[in-house]
Amino acid sequence: MxxxxxxxxxTVALTLAPMARAQDSGTMAQVKESGELRIGVASAEPWFYKDPMSEQWTGVGVAMGRRMADKLGVTMIPVETSWANAVAGLQANQFDIMFVLDPTEERKKALAFPENPLFYxxxxxxxxxxxxxxxxxxxxxxxxxxxxxxxxxxxxxxxxxxxxx
Known part of the structure; x- marks a missing residue:
């Protein structure tokens, strides 16, 4: 077929997702102390893609995570999740940030999102x-x-x- x-x-707006525990500024201290930036990744091209042979993650969200980790002088660690569990994963401190997570009204009740979209x-x-x-x-x-x-x-x-x- x-x-x-x-x-x-x-058109849908995408924003940079909030960092977990952003209210108390604990996430950035945790990232610097651990030397790792854990980013949530959920299979969905072009945002996140896991190569089945190499098991390496690529995509727009992964590239943003690598750039942020490089700027912070830490190692980026991808943490698999799903879109349905992303908010809970951030709240449970399973990962520090998730890029390309749209700020729906429901998600805004649980997390603080930046005001301006990252891109459309x-x-x-x-x-x-x-x-x-x-x-x-x-x-x-x-x-x-x-x-x-x-x-x-x-x-x-x-x-x-x-x-x-």
Whole structure:
């Protein structure tokens, strides 16, 4: 089955995720004392990708973590999590920071996010090549099945937008 990427008019803001325990400034002291910056990583290209052969993490979030760790003079340690467990992982001090974690209203109740987005990205959908859909509305039918990564902001956005699919 051939597919094509259909970029539709929806934009989502990404922000730099808060550091765990940021309220008491304990995380930065912990990072400097341990010599490690533990970043939360959840499989989702292009943000985080774990090569199955080398088991090395790459991606936008990993690159940001490496740069931050280099600037701090510490070692970056990737800590696997899921988008659904990211907030709990930060709260439980399983990792110090997670990049590319969208500040949903629910997440803002649990963590303090920076005010300004790190960057914006377009939200797209992969559809069959013979699909006539050009908008989200045209995809929102009972016949349409949609798959998203559980616990992500895309999960929330698509669930809110697509009431029939």
């Amino acid at each position: 051939k597919r094509r990427l259909l970029i539709l008019a929806a 990205y377009a939200m797209g959908v992969l559809v069959r090549e013979d699909s006539a859909a050009k908008t989200w509305v045209e995809l929102d039918t009972p016949e349409t099945r949609i798959g998203v990564t559980l616990g992500t902001s895309l999960d929330r956005n698509v669930t809110e937008m697509m009431t029939k699919a």
